[in-house]
Amino acid sequence: xxxxxxxxxxxxxxxxxxxxxxxxxxxxxxxxxxxxxxxxxxxxxxxxxxxxxxxxxxxxxxxxxxxxxxxxxxxxxxxxxxxxxxxxxxxxxxxxxxxxxxxxxxxxxxxxxxxxxxxxxxxxxxxxxxxxxxxxxxxxxxxxxx
Amino acid sequence: xxxxxxxxxxxxxxxxxxxxxxxxxxxxxxxxxxxxxxxxxxxxxxxxxxxxxxxxxxxxxxxxxxxxxxxxxxxxxxxxxxxxxxxxxxxxxxxxxxxxxxxxxxxxxxxxxxxxxxxxxxxxxxxxxxx
Numbered sequence: 001x002x003x004x005x006x007x008x009x010x011x012x013x014x015x016x017x018x019x020x021x022x023x024x025x026x027x028x029x030x031x032x033x034x035x036x037x038x039x040x041x042x043x044x045x046x047x048x049x050x051x052x053x054x055x056x057x058x059x060x061x062x063x064x065x066x067x068x069x070x071x072x073x074x075x076x077x078x079x080x081x082x083x084x085x086x087x088x089x090x091x092x093x094x095x096x097x098x099x100x101x102x103x104x105x106x107x108x109x110x111x112x113x114x115x116x117x118x119x120x121x122x123x124x125x126x127x128x129x130x131x132x133x134x135x136x137x138x139x140x141x142x143x144x145x146x
Numbered sequence: 147x148x149x150x151x152x153x154x155x156x157x158x159x160x161x162x163x164x165x166x167x168x169x170x171x172x173x174x175x176x177x178x179x180x181x182x183x184x185x186x187x188x189x190x191x192x193x194x195x196x197x198x199x200x201x202x203x204x205x206x207x208x209x210x211x212x213x214x215x216x217x218x219x220x221x222x223x224x225x226x227x228x229x230x231x232x233x234x235x236x237x238x239x240x241x242x243x244x245x246x247x248x249x250x251x252x253x254x255x256x257x258x259x260x261x262x263x264x265x266x267x268x269x270x271x272x273x274x275x276x277x
């Protein structure tokens with residue numbers, strides 16, 4: 001069975017996420033973040049930030065709501081039982097701080113078959129309330145035995 | 147940071163409940179990460195770590211090597227291979243592979259039990275010196 005490639009180029013509805021100080025703290029503690037800029041508002045402000053800063057990988061928290069409908073889209077047709085998250089790229093722009101309103105748009109960039117596996121590549125672009133890009137993600141999911 | 151320099155190794159042993167805390171923090175409640183019984187039924191050794199948690203450890207290791215300001219990290223790309231488990235030490239190691247003006251590239255790997263759980267990790271950093 002060949003992969004269906006009809007969803008290539010499909011874009012999904014924007015997902016809005018409001019960044020909160022305690023969510024940043026919860027995430028930062030879970031990953032063992034050491035920077036005081038992620039916990040201490042005064043330290044963050046002294047370093048020129050608006051408020052406590054989200055650790056870089058917090059990008060997956062505010063992007064997740066945009067990615068789910070793309071990955072779950074029946075037109076994309078991913079077989080979840082056989083899917084693994086194969087690769088991830090993130091490219092950071094402006095820092096994300098508590099109080100920011102982030103909007104993320106996902107797109108199905110590519111679907112192809114290689115060595116009997118299906119590759120499903122999605123891109124997410126996240127911008128802040130000022131229209132500045134904060135992160136651009138490339139998410140590669142691999143499905144075995146397509 | 148010069149080409150060929152190793153970065154300080156980051157060693158972390160996620161405790162038994164780390165996957166549950168990471169699930170709550172990230173919103174990813176896939177049962178293979180938090181339900182040992184279900185994970186075993188689908189052929190896994192037990193509940194496994196989130197791949198993106200391992201990527202967050204790589205992000206920490208390179209950022210801490212660049213002086214600790216999270217704004218230093220400009221780009222990170224990784225491949226997930228194998229799987230990590232709780233209660234075993236993870237070691238993140240890396241080497242500076244390029245320096246171009248302010249931008250430093252570090253090639254990184256995360257290993258657990260002698261197996262690579264994240265490979266071909268490439269980080270681009272712009273170290274900040276304000277603190």
